[in-house]
Amino acid sequence: MLEPELVIEAGRTERQYWRDLWRYRELFYFLAWRDILVRYKQAAIGIAWAVLRPLMMMAVFTLVSRRLKLPEGGVPYPVLICAAILPWQFFASAVAEAGNSLVENANLLTKVYFPRVIVPGSAVIVSLVDFLISTVLLAGVMAWFHVWPTWRIVAMPLFLALAFAAAAGLGLWFAALNAKYRDFRYALPFLIQLGLYASPVLYLSSLTPEKWRLLYAINPMVGVIDGFRWSVGAVDFHWPTFLVSCASAALLLFSGVQNFRRMERGLADLL
Amino acid sequence: MSGSAIQVEGLSKRYWLDQRPRERYVALRDVLAGAAKGFARRLSGRGGSATRDEFWALRDLSFEIPRGEAVAVVGRNGAGKSTLLKILSRIVEPTAGRARIRGRVASLLEVGTGFHPELTGRENIYLNGAILGMRRAEIRRKFDDIVAFAEVERFLDTPVKRYSSGMYVRLAFAVAAFLEPEILVVDEVLAVGDATFQKKCLGKMGEVTAADGRTVLFVSHNMSAVTQLCRKAIWLKGGRLQAVGDAATIVRDYLAHDAEQVAERTWDWPSDGPRQAPGDDRVRLLAGREYQDAELSGVIDINRPMEIEVEFQVLRPVRDLIAGCTFTNSLGTCLFNRCDWKPNQLGPGRYRKRLLIPAQVFAEDRVSVLIQLVFYDPDVGSVLQPDILHFETVDSDAESPVRGHFKGVWPGVLRLGLPWADAERIPDPAVP
Numbered sequence: 001m002l003e004p005e006l007v008i009e010a011g012r013t014e015r016q017y018w019r020d021l022w023r024y025r026e027l028f029y030f031l032a033w034r035d036i037l038v039r040y041k042q043a044a045i046g047i048a049w050a051v052l053r054p055l056m057m058m059a060v061f062t063l064v065s066r067r068l069k070l071p072e073g074g075v076p077y078p079v080l081i082c083a084a085i086l087p088w089q090f091f092a093s094a095v096a097e098a099g100n101s102l103v104e105n106a107n108l109l110t111k112v113y114f115p116r117v118i119v120p121g122s123a124v125i126v127s128l129v130d131f132l133i134s135t136v137l138l139a140g141v142m143a144w145f146h147v148w149p150t151w152r153i154v155a156m157p158l159f160l161a162l163a164f165a166a167a168a169g170l171g172l173w174f175a176a177l178n179a180k181y182r183d184f185r186y187a188l189p190f191l192i193q194l195g196l197y198a199s200p201v202l203y204l205s206s207l208t209p210e211k212w213r214l215l216y217a218i219n220p221m222v223g224v225i226d227g228f229r230w231s232v233g234a235v236d237f238h239w240p241t242f243l244v245s246c247a248s249a250a251l252l253l254f255s256g257v258q259n260f261r262r263m264e265r266g267l268a269d270l271l
Numbered sequence: 272m273s274g275s276a277i278q279v280e281g282l283s284k285r286y287w288l289d290q291r292p293r294e295r296y297v298a299l300r301d302v303l304a305g306a307a308k309g310f311a312r313r314l315s316g317r318g319g320s321a322t323r324d325e326f327w328a329l330r331d332l333s334f335e336i337p338r339g340e341a342v343a344v345v346g347r348n349g350a351g352k353s354t355l356l357k358i359l360s361r362i363v364e365p366t367a368g369r370a371r372i373r374g375r376v377a378s379l380l381e382v383g384t385g386f387h388p389e390l391t392g393r394e395n396i397y398l399n400g401a402i403l404g405m406r407r408a409e410i411r412r413k414f415d416d417i418v419a420f421a422e423v424e425r426f427l428d429t430p431v432k433r434y435s436s437g438m439y440v441r442l443a444f445a446v447a448a449f450l451e452p453e454i455l456v457v458d459e460v461l462a463v464g465d466a467t468f469q470k471k472c473l474g475k476m477g478e479v480t481a482a483d484g485r486t487v488l489f490v491s492h493n494m495s496a497v498t499q500l501c502r503k504a505i506w507l508k509g510g511r512l513q514a515v516g517d518a519a520t521i522v523r524d525y526l527a528h529d530a531e532q533v534a535e536r537t538w539d540w541p542s543d544g545p546r547q548a549p550g551d552d553r554v555r556l557l558a559g560r561e562y563q564d565a566e567l568s569g570v571i572d573i574n575r576p577m578e579i580e581v582e583f584q585v586l587r588p589v590r591d592l593i594a595g596c597t598f599t600n601s602l603g604t605c606l607f608n609r610c611d612w613k614p615n616q617l618g619p620g621r622y623r624k625r626l627l628i629p630a631q632v633f634a635e636d637r638v639s640v641l642i643q644l645v646f647y648d649p650d651v652g653s654v655l656q657p658d659i660l661h662f663e664t665v666d667s668d669a670e671s672p673v674r675g676h677f678k679g680v681w682p683g684v685l686r687l688g689l690p691w692a693d694a695e696r697i698p699d700p701a702v703p
Contacts, residue, residue: 010365029401269286
């Protein structure tokens with residue numbers, strides 16, 4: 001039997017990385033499973049929480065927007081808001097949890113080897129599970145307001161994938177920064193809060209002046225939220241913004257992985 | 272199969288001093304402030320970059336471990352043992368040099384890594400197994416054996432936060448004990464758990480090297496475990512390789528020689544520099560030293576007597592000067608304090624006092640010594656210096672150690688060699 005030979009030297013881990021990631025795929029599963037299990041251990045509260053948070057946000061936003069007399073588009077306002085809140089909530093919690101994941105799992109990271117990208121990766125997966133549960137809310141709201149899904153709904157996973165890429169990319173950036181600069185975590189909630197206003201959650205992206213619209217779409221959540229709204233039949237599809245958002249998310253993911261890989265080599269020394 | 276399992280060539284690991292555990296993270300705030308300062312300095316034309324000190328945790332280390340051999344790594348705290356294990360476990364990357372490893376490695380730097388208190392014993396077995404590199408199918412296959420070894424059958428579906436610490440450790444170790452790597456890297460994990468279980472684990476470890484031809488790299492401060500489990504040992508000192516060889520010889524040499532730096536602290540008097548002797552206008556502490564067998568030593572064999580020496584300068588005539596030493600273990604527990612209540616009436620000059628500590632007092636640990644020089648009347652202290660001296664206490668293979676022939680963890684913060692009287696025959700009412 002030919003035995004595997006492992007060579008450890010400076011800069012060497014690069015070459016074995018992606019192979020290791022495949023080898024450790026079960027750990028990926030187990031870490032996500034652990035976090036989901038812990039979160040939903042008190043089942044009733046856990047699941048209610050995934051639905052309750054967006055529900056309350058939706059209620060508040062709907063009230064505010066009535067006051068502001070924002071245009072509704074083709075569907076009732078709550079549906080419009082709900083289709084934006086769910087992906088936003090997924091994005092925000094994925095970025096926040098991935099961002100804090102390395103520091104929270106410091107104990108694990110200084111004691112065992114595995115490709116570190118698994119840790120923020122599984123944090124994003126956990127948020128994804130929350131999202132999937134909270135889609136019940138969207139279905140409920142749509143049914144309540146008699147908005148029936150058309151064939152467009154089948155495109156929703158595509159926009160979800162876009163949100164996933166953006167969240168993973170930004171999450172990896174934040175995880176790396178957080179491990180390196182420990183006071184970064186104070187900035188993180190603030191940045192996410194800013195992101196809420198920079199994304200068309202409370203309003204429609206068509207409200208932005210035409211000449212700024214492409215620039216605005218550099219925020220990948222613009223493409224995601226527009227996509228979700230389009231899927232429920234609320235707005236028209238706007239190809240240019242969607243493509244810009246896709247490119248931006250891809251760039252975010254690529255640079256996030258690159259930066260994370262660079263930082264990862266010295267990670268155990270930082271934690 | 273023959274050949275080497277681990278081959279290390281010129282392995283080095285450098286830390287910048289600002290990366291060392293003491294100041295272990297960088298604040299973005301400081302980096303930004305620093306950048307601004309640097310920019311301002313460049314504007315004002317004053318160069319001068321802050322120099323960072325480097326620290327070599329490992330320096331140019333080379334050795335080879337043959338397949339199927341159990342090898343111990345000995346050395347003082349900070350000698351680079353943990354860094355070596357972390358590099359071989361791929362947790363940190365070396366700065367230079369390389370290590371070749373042939374075979375599947377499992378490293379055990381801690382038991383119960385990744386255990387989550389909210390999860391049940393059953394869930395934690397799967398989680399911990401996956402973290403240690405086991406496949407799900409493999410864990411499922413060994414599950415019953417793991418549970419039986421840990422003796423936690425009845426509590427499998429209880430969250431581990433409700434486990435007693437003994438149960439927790441047993442479960443954690445059991446998962447590790449059923450790893451089947453070709454190479455096992457173990458840190459001081461045996462320092463936990465109760466004595467019986469300890470013995471079971473040591474037995475299990477000895478069994479695997481002997482039977483399966485598994486290569487084991489073992490770090491421990493428990494010298495009797497080292498000599499019992501390993502035939503060979505590697506001695507690290509200051510990040511460099513001091514010696515490799517037969518475990519018994521290495522342990523003996525290590526105990527005898529590797530200690531000078533922590534065994535002595537000295538100060539200058541008269542002086543007003545940073546090395547100024549602590550004290551006041553009556554008395555100044557000049558030195559603290561620890562001796563064993565009339566030699567300075569930072570590693571103390573608990574089966575032989577030792578001495579603490581205190582040197583001081585009396586500046587004006589004093590009476591009721593009391594010297595005292597407080598001994599504290601690595602958990603911060605005060606072991607004991609001993610003051611000298613003699614009415615020391617001393618004129619100006621230099622003096623030396625010695626405290627004799629008999630054999631069989633300390634347990635295996637790391638002990639820190641506080642030295643004080645105080646006055647009885649009025650009740651004032653002149654010198655109170657914590658952590659002056661440190662020594663590691665080891666249990667050698669003495670004639671009759673307190674632990675007898677038992678090799679596992681011995682309970683207690685002290686290991687007093689108190690006498691047992693011989694058995695006396697007493698009248699038995701049942702026998703007329």
